[in-house]
Amino acid sequence: MARSPARVLIVEDTPTQAEVARALLRDLGHEIRLAETGAAAVRTALEWAPDAILMDIELPDFSGFEAMRRLKAEGLEAAVIVVTAHGSVNHAVEAMREGAVDFILKPYAKARLSVTLQNALEKRALASELRQVKAQLHRDRFLGFIGASPTMQAVYRTIESVAASRANVFITGESGTGKELAAEAVHRASLRRAKPFIALNCGAIPRDLLESEIFGHVKGAFTGATENRLGAAKLADGGTLFLDEIGEMPLEMQVKLLRFTQTGTFQPVGSSRPEKVDVRIVSATNRDPWAEVEAGRFREDLYYRLYVVPLEMPPLRARGEDVLLIARHFLTLFAKEEGKQFRGFTAEAQAALLAYSWPGNVRQLQNVVRNIVVLHDGLAVERAMLPAMLLRQASTPRMAEAPPAAVPELAAPPAASLEPPPAATPIPIPPAPMAPVPMAPASMPAPSADPWLPPSFEPLAEVERRYILAALDHTGQDVPRAASLLRINPSTIYRKLQAWKAGSKD
Amino acid sequence: MTWMPNAAPSTWRIDHRSWQCEINNVTAIDPEIAGQLAADLPREDFVRILRTFEADLGRLATELEQAAGSGQLDLYRRAAHSLAGAAAAVGARRLEAVSRIAMDPRRTEDPRGMATQIRQEAAAALQELAALADNPPGPG
Numbered sequence: 001m002a003r004s005p006a007r008v009l010i011v012e013d014t015p016t017q018a019e020v021a022r023a024l025l026r027d028l029g030h031e032i033r034l035a036e037t038g039a040a041a042v043r044t045a046l047e048w049a050p051d052a053i054l055m056d057i058e059l060p061d062f063s064g065f066e067a068m069r070r071l072k073a074e075g076l077e078a079a080v081i082v083v084t085a086h087g088s089v090n091h092a093v094e095a096m097r098e099g100a101v102d103f104i105l106k107p108y109a110k111a112r113l114s115v116t117l118q119n120a121l122e123k124r125a126l127a128s129e130l131r132q133v134k135a136q137l138h139r140d141r142f143l144g145f146i147g148a149s150p151t152m153q154a155v156y157r158t159i160e161s162v163a164a165s166r167a168n169v170f171i172t173g174e175s176g177t178g179k180e181l182a183a184e185a186v187h188r189a190s191l192r193r194a195k196p197f198i199a200l201n202c203g204a205i206p207r208d209l210l211e212s213e214i215f216g217h218v219k220g221a222f223t224g225a226t227e228n229r230l231g232a233a234k235l236a237d238g239g240t241l242f243l244d245e246i247g248e249m250p251l252e253m254q255v256k257l258l259r260f261t262q263t264g265t266f267q268p269v270g271s272s273r274p275e276k277v278d279v280r281i282v283s284a285t286n287r288d289p290w291a292e293v294e295a296g297r298f299r300e301d302l303y304y305r306l307y308v309v310p311l312e313m314p315p316l317r318a319r320g321e322d323v324l325l326i327a328r329h330f331l332t333l334f335a336k337e338e339g340k341q342f343r344g345f346t347a348e349a350q351a352a353l354l355a356y357s358w359p360g361n362v363r364q365l366q367n368v369v370r371n372i373v374v375l376h377d378g379l380a381v382e383r384a385m386l387p388a389m390l391l392r393q394a395s396t397p398r399m400a401e402a403p404p405a406a407v408p409e410l411a412a413p414p415a416a417s418l419e420p421p422p423a424a425t426p427i428p429i430p431p432a433p434m435a436p437v438p439m440a441p442a443s444m445p446a447p448s449a450d451p452w453l454p455p456s457f458e459p460l461a462e463v464e465r466r467y468i469l470a471a472l473d474h475t476g477q478d479v480p481r482a483a484s485l486l487r488i489n490p491s492t493i494y495r496k497l498q499a500w501k502a503g504s505k506d
Numbered sequence: 507m508t509w510m511p512n513a514a515p516s517t518w519r520i521d522h523r524s525w526q527c528e529i530n531n532v533t534a535i536d537p538e539i540a541g542q543l544a545a546d547l548p549r550e551d552f553v554r555i556l557r558t559f560e561a562d563l564g565r566l567a568t569e570l571e572q573a574a575g576s577g578q579l580d581l582y583r584r585a586a587h588s589l590a591g592a593a594a595a596v597g598a599r600r601l602e603a604v605s606r607i608a609m610d611p612r613r614t615e616d617p618r619g620m621a622t623q624i625r626q627e628a629a630a631a632l633q634e635l636a637a638l639a640d641n642p643p644g645p646g
Contacts, residue, residue: 016592019558020543023551058587085594106594107539110546 006051006121010034011041011067012083013060017106021054021083024110028117038062042070045078052079052120055100057091068098079124081116083108143185145178146329147322151314155182162309163189168261170306171284173313174484176361179284180244182313186282187240195239198232203245210253212269214243215260221270233266237277246306247285247292254299261305281306287480291491315484316358316365323353326362330369331381338373348383356390359484465500468493532600534630539597540638549639555596556635562592563628570608570624574617582617583609589624598631 008025012018013036025032033048035041038059045053053071057064068080082095082103092103101120104112140148142156159182162169169186171179180199187197205213212221216231232241243249249257260266261281265274283306285292292298316323327345335342345353358364368387376385383391471482472493483490544552566589573582586608593602604627607613608620 014562014588014591014595016555016559016562017595019555020595023547023555027547027551056591058591085591106591107543107597109539109542 005029005031006117007031007033007048008117009041009045009048009050009053009078011036011038011053011059011064012056013037013058014056017056017083020107021113024113025054025117027110028114030117036060038064038067038070041067042074045071045076046074049076050078051124052081052117054104054117055080055082055095057082057084057095065094065098068095068100072099077124077128079120081120140325143188144181145185146326147319148325149314149319149322151318152322155311155313158309158311159185159189162186162311164191165309166280167308168280168306169282169309169311170289171282171311171313172289173284173286174315174359174361175286175481176363177313177315178362179286179313180242182311183240183242183244183282183284186311187242187280190240190280192239192280196236197240197242198236199242199244200232201244203248207250207253210249211256214241214253214257215266215268217269218271221268225270228268231266231268233260233277233279234268234275236279239279241279241281243281243283245285246283247287247289247298251297251299254302258299258302258305261302283307288483288490291489291494294491295494316361321354323356323358323365324350326365327353327369330366331373334370334373340373340377341379342373342381343379345381346383349381349386352383352386352390465496468496533634534598534600534627535634535638536597536599539599540635541597543596544638553639556632556639559592559596559598559635560632563589563632566592567621567625567628571621574621577617579611579617583611586620586624589628593631596631596635598627598635601627601631 008030010018010021010025010032012021012034018034018036022032022034033044033050035044036059038061041053041055041059041064044050055064055068059067064082071078071080079101080095080099082092082100083106084091084095084103085106092100092105095103101123102116104116108116136156137153138148139153139156140146142152143159145152145156163186169183171182173179173182183199184197187193200213202210212225212229212231214231214233216229216234217225218228219225243257256266263276264278265276267274289298289303289307293300293303316326324345331342331344334340353365360367368390371387372381372385378385468482468486471485472479475481475485479493480490483493486493543555547555566585570582570585570589573579573585586605590602590605590609593599593605601624604620604623607615608617608624
């Protein structure tokens, strides 16, 4: 098997020995440099970054051990092979303790040097690979994300895998899960990172202005267009265009976006001249995109254009102890901003944070921590400082493996809110179903001695219907949020609604 | 290419019939080490090593003699250490052995006497290496 040439630094102050090593290594095809003192060895190693170092111990200025210590302190990863004489095997033992990969006795033949060097290089390569794999498996930060959970490791891997490609990326996930952060991470990990990342929230722009925002306009194109204006597509040329809440894009605009994704060209509003750009599109929605297609609100052809690489952002409740990592991060950040002393959370507070289901995800956690920092003082966040809604959920036995129950979620506040639902809030909770819901919000009056025993039994389909409609009422007919509260896919709600509608016509 | 030691004394007459010059029943160089080196490397590389060794010997032996003469034992031992290393690299085993005696602070041999002995062994090693350079062992 052909061996690739390595960079080998010979550290040797006796010219004869250096010449022997140089001649043998050159004959083996390696690139060689020579250092005759410990200081020169450290300097050359740091500048040249050799793969391996043949290190003599007795050097004029300081010992080879000291040189090894200095290189280790600098984080140099070269494989060090200590060269020692017959009578100084103890040196070799000491060298191994200092981190040498191997040692070789003087004088040595070419075959011995070759095997020792090859083994050392392979060992170094394996160690380096292992370190990288471990770092990837256990990384708790990645391009702006904080999280070490397996679900986030999968997100990091997907982002890395897709980054080098030109493929469009479609990010889904509940509100507050970090979809824009993921889009930015895709951009930052890609070769386009030196070019612009332009984010546009399709849901936040009036539909009349959306085309102009994306493709720009020329002066006089419409009332108020007093200047030529570049759109996001042009501004993102060479980089990444992030279209958030793509599901909110009107159908007529979807046609134009489809043409843009197909040809890479667009016409600014009021212009007759097409322009070509090189843009990678990353889209995001908190809805189920296929359900939107099925419901006729999103073009199927555009769906296939954009939904090339799906990236699903996990909800915070599926990220285990990431809750604590993120909470600590925000605590440090906000404590500094607010000039507070907080350093951490008590064990009870941590348990409550872990027990809560975080329907508003990271954004909600961020608000909770900021609220605590603003309203309280101390070195550690105590359980009593947490918002009431967290404590209510934490005080009940947690179903570790089962999905969070529907009833408490219905009672949960809007995602970013810190306040518990006001007592007067009309929550259209139907009679308690037969579903094994183990806990009820504190604000719900118990209908009987056993709050979970329904006054009468009714068909399960009817219970399901009333539950879904109640969730829709509670969320202002927001299907994705209602689906999130019920822990079902939005497409299920759409399907049910269609079925009920069809049924009512019969 | 023929390599001859610089300023070779008249005693450096080489027996071309056999490069294993017997001196006191032990050759000055270890044929396994020096022979392996000669076999492992292209001839020009081997010759370059011998020239380097010769230069080392001249410089280090002089340093050692001067240190021995002036009683600077640290310098004397440092030179002996370097000589031992250089000798070991080319298999000059008798020179290596006597140099190791000189570099050992526990030994009581007279440094001047050791310096003389080292000169003699250096000359013997060079003589045998010259022969080896002229008639290197075949590969394998």
